[in-house]
Amino acid sequence: MTSFSAAQRSRVTMLDVAERAGVSKASVSRFIGDDRALLSDAIALRIEQAIEALGYRPNQMARGLKRGRTRLIGMLVADIRNPYSIAVMHGVETACRTHGYSLVVCNTDRDDAQERQHLAALRSYNIEGLIVNTLGHHLDQLLELRQEMPLVLVDRKVEPLHCDLVGLDNRAAVRIAIEHLQQQGYRDVLLVSEPADGTSSRLERQQSFS
Template identity: 35%
Template structure:
């Protein structure tokens, strides 16, 4: 079958090729409704499919961005991705999503692959261990943004919540409810991942502000697969925690599982606050108190900024850290 071209569509609609091209690129400023309807009808009748490769070569852009998330299982990641996809879809950009599992080698492989595919820009939840690679992209003025984390010494726009404040809100709420022996549980701290480190810092500062001594035994950093055994160890202490802050949604699930298996009543035996609003928080029994933040807004803002950088509407060398405010959603788990 003969491949249908823009020229065929123009001839069928009895208008110029340039007008069809403007239509396909969503440039409708001087185009009447009847002209648009004729083009759309011709495209349908001829079953015209735009040549994406030819379009990319002509305009020197692939209309594609890459997103490398640290862990696809996090609620935060899916909400951010949804926002990025919504923004890109509205502006005719495609999104390639990769999951690094917080593995620097995997992250490096994906960055190199996406670069080879000539994506127009990247949004990365960085492991922080590919600094030389990030620096190379900065030096070539490649549009690059960080999400949820930043890397010291790099001039790259980064989108994060006020992590210290999130932990402070949780500690303040527990103290106001009369809880003592407040613990915080997050994923492994050795990797120096921004949210984990900042939330622990906020937890420590908040306790000190209340005149409460910081007990290192109540600061728990562990990978998800080992959390159950770590919780068993901590709750076997002569003075176990009476309240616990879950550093993220996956950690929260582990805490709830431990409490259920050990027949602990919430909030009588253990008060719980989760940093991350989860879909089941309001229907769990008892409903869970959480710290929420605008994940969708963060993804939307990041995608819009990246597209502006790609179009050179914004300085590709800007390096602002964009912070978003957390909010307590009080329910009945403490």
């Protein structure tokens, strides 16, 4: 069997496969698409052997665009190093994989410019849905994306979006924590937080504590 380098495989086209198998390009398209059942066993075998010999790898993005479905879900996180973000990403990726989707993750490092750029990039990938852990400073972009696809917020609210939110009941969590400390005999309790900066989760905790 002929051995091909990664660079050579990247240059192999559907037409190359068709010529090697002695079939039409349309037959190769059917083989790698959803119409394989339309091909005879003999033709399907020749195409399969040609693909294996040439090391052909279909361009999944191009196929998705042609069908109007990319099966991509975008996810924007404010800080990829945060254990909370890691746990959420793991759950999201597992759910996507279960339902036949792939996850594209972008990390903003809590930087406004990075968030705007990543939102534009995810939009250009023709994602089919967006999960956002946002700083909330680019409402115009988020509203436009909300009109184009399903959008889910993680942890932080952006009130004008009126979309689903997955997060913690911050007010209740703070009350439970204070009650627990009081039951343990503590009376002077201090809340330490990063600057709120409009982040709904931090504001809710501060409001519940005061």
